[in-house]
């Protein structure tokens with residue numbers, strides 16, 4: 117406990133509270149002096165909450181100490197590059213510059229946030245189990261749905277950041293990321309953001325769903341502003357994380373690691389980071405514009421002042437479509453990374469797979485308006501966006517083709533990580549197949565805003581993120597801890613989650629096709645959806661249970677797991693050629709790349725060669 | 732800059748400045764006389780290209796940085812890439828604002844003071860010239876020259892912010908262009924506000940570098956901090972190269 121109260125986390129949170137009160141109090145004071153309404157329904161007035169939130173975020177950063185080296189630089193004081201962490205668990209709640217610690221911090225935070233988002237889902241899923249209103253009112257229901265969506269997105273962003281941070285420097289043979297302090301900053305800034313996100317629950321909530329479209333978002337309660345603020349702040353984490361990763365890969369690769377000898381996961385991370393680096397700014401901008409519209413009456417999206425609500429959707433989807441590839445590209449990279457290990461065959465079409473990530477990312481920038489076919493945007497835009505969207509299926513298909521061809525004729529082993537890889541492939545296939553009907557204007561006019569869409573994107577996100585994320589956790593857990601996770605519990609997790617999940621999303625698509633609208637708290641019993649909804653709710657609870665099994669396994673294995681310090685999976689990748697866990701600053705001896713990364717099963721072939729230790 | 736001597740660098744800086752000044756004048760005349768949008772776009776692109784090449788030294792991104800991965804030189808190369816990626820990211824904000832401006836206002840523009848617009852533009856342009864001088868002096872180990880030129884840049888930057896926020900905003904408000912009036916007001920304050928915020932951070936950055944230079948933190952060989960502040964400052968200028976015509980010159984007054 118004492119260690120907690122002295123940690124960077126505790127200090128940051130305390131300072132966040134202080135900063136928020138001071139910032140909010142300052143605006144309240146000014147408003148009182150100017151004769152404006154000083155207080156609002158939630159204590160502070162809306163401007164006071166926003167300003168307080170901003171100041172609180174900054175004081176969190178100051179208080180936690182994550183910016184102290186930069187402050188020293190600004191004052192002309194040099195700092196040490198090498199930096200030691202305390203040995204125990206407390207390094208995870210203190211500022212560390214080690215990319216592996218930061219990766220684990222991201223991952224643990226992602227799991228916590230994932231659990232939170234899942235809880236929100238169970239709450240509104242329970243409400244939907246029968247027609248009629250059970251225990252939520254309309255605005256509570258809306259807040260739950262919206263929070264579920266955005267909290268899960270944050271969880272995914274944290275999860276991919278966790279994987280990329282932990283793995284990429286190891287895979288390319290770097291001692292750390294290019295900018296370790298920026299890396300720590302990118303992680304720590306998500307904590308105040310997560311708090312603002314949840315705070316919206318207590319500030320009237322918001323009823324727009326995760327998309328925050330005006331005009332509704334221009335008049336929702338104060339919770340809307342906290343939602344915007346939180347996403348804005350998380351956005352910076354994404355931007356700076358992406359920047360850091362791109363620079364690291366460009367500048368810190370081991371000798372001999374040319375473009376086409378980079379592990380596929382690194383290619384996927386590059387593609388992801390290019391999107392986060394650039395497109396994220398536009399969701400930030402669009403949210404900022406709604407915030408200002410609410411605070412200062414600026415008329416951007418207010419038709420009465422000559423504004424245009426559809427402009428918001430363009431800015432929003434210009435990020436949020438590419439963002440869905442941010443969610444999945446790392447996961448698809450994990451699939452390509454692990455498949456060859458478990459079928460003991462080379463990855464089929466390495467170059468094509470590497471390029472397909474970039475292809476998906478680039479084409480992904482040209483398709484955003486497929487979310488807006490019914491928005492009232494100019495009609496002549498529909499067909500071009502329909503075709504550009506269908507074009508994304510090509511590079512995505514390349515990946516599938518490679519996976520299938522890699523599996524073909526291989527000796528398949530199915531330990532838990534491989535199960536999740538295979539599950540991911542199947543689920544992502546369903547997601548991918550349900551995409552083109554949404555992209556085709558004629559069918560989308562019917563499907564838009566129904567549960568079919570909800571089924572579609574859950575399949576893509578589970579197949580592209582959740583399954584591979586679990587695969588990665590089971591696979592690299594021994595690398596991080598020196599112990600392996602329990603296989604039996606892992607299999608329980610998989611076999612409980614996968615069928616429940618398929619029932620859930622296929623059921624969603626079914627009622628969606630029959631006309632069930634999304635984001636609606638009630639439905640007419642005459643539609644005959646009661647039974648299906650009940651089944652979906654049960655499936656939801658089963659998925660949650662399976663995740664609890666996972667969490668139990670995780671904590672149990674940290675202490676009691678079977679010791680596994682060697683090359684457990686018989687992998688060619690450099691991080692498995694040294695003992696687990698890997699110490700700070702990674703490899704004691706540098707390695708050189710001397711062959712192809714995925715030549716599994718070819719006798720005598722080598723990917724990396726370590727330098728001889730100096731006598 | 733190692734291959735040029737001081738007077739050559741000065742001459743180059745002045746030449747580029749003159750070009751930029753002439754192009755700005757051309758822009759103004761084109762807008763008044765021809766109102767040709769393609770021409771304005773071309774002029775802005777040329778101006779931005781000149782600044783990015785001669786003042787921001789974008790070509791340095793390509794230079795092989797010798798030395799091991801731990802050398803100052805190699806690390807500077809890494810930092811440089813990071814900074815440019817940051818600017819790329821940031822330019823998406825400004826790009827988004829430009830898109831919003833044209834989506835909402837089309838080819839009309841708010842009724843603003845042309846004289847003031849030109850004055851602040853020139854102030855920023857001149858500041859870029861002094862910034863370039865400052866960096867060159869640092870690269871030649873002339874600390875006194877660096878400090879003087881940086882101080883002038885900071886003052887001009889502050890002058891720009893005062894001109895926009897202190898004077899222009901008040902004038903516009905008096906004309907009825909308020910944040911909460913029609914959307915041209917919203918766009919005007921959002922664009923100038925976002926840009927002024929960047930100028931302010933640039934001034935802060937320069938001030939930090941100025942103080943550190945007085946403490947002898949930098950040398951002719953090692954002054955990444957100075958280079959970063961310089962590049963950032965010119966970037967803010969590049970943004971204005973696009974915002975100025977978008978707000979003051981393109982289209983007709985609503």
Ligand code: HEM
Nearest residue numbers: 440443444486487509548551552554555564565573576577
């Ligand atoms: C072949 C690939 C895909 C196609 C053709 C496709 C197409 C579409 C289309 C057209 C929509 C809009 C439907 C509507 O609202 O009426 C949509 C929605 C969505 N898609 Fe996909 N998609 C594909 C893959 C993905 C992937 C890989 C992901 C994410 C990981 C994803 C996530 C989403 C999400 C989150 C939405 C709903 C957004 C919302 O309105 O809340 N999609 N998809």
Ligand SMILES: [Cu+2]
Nearest residue numbers: 437484486487
């Ligand atoms: Cu999309």
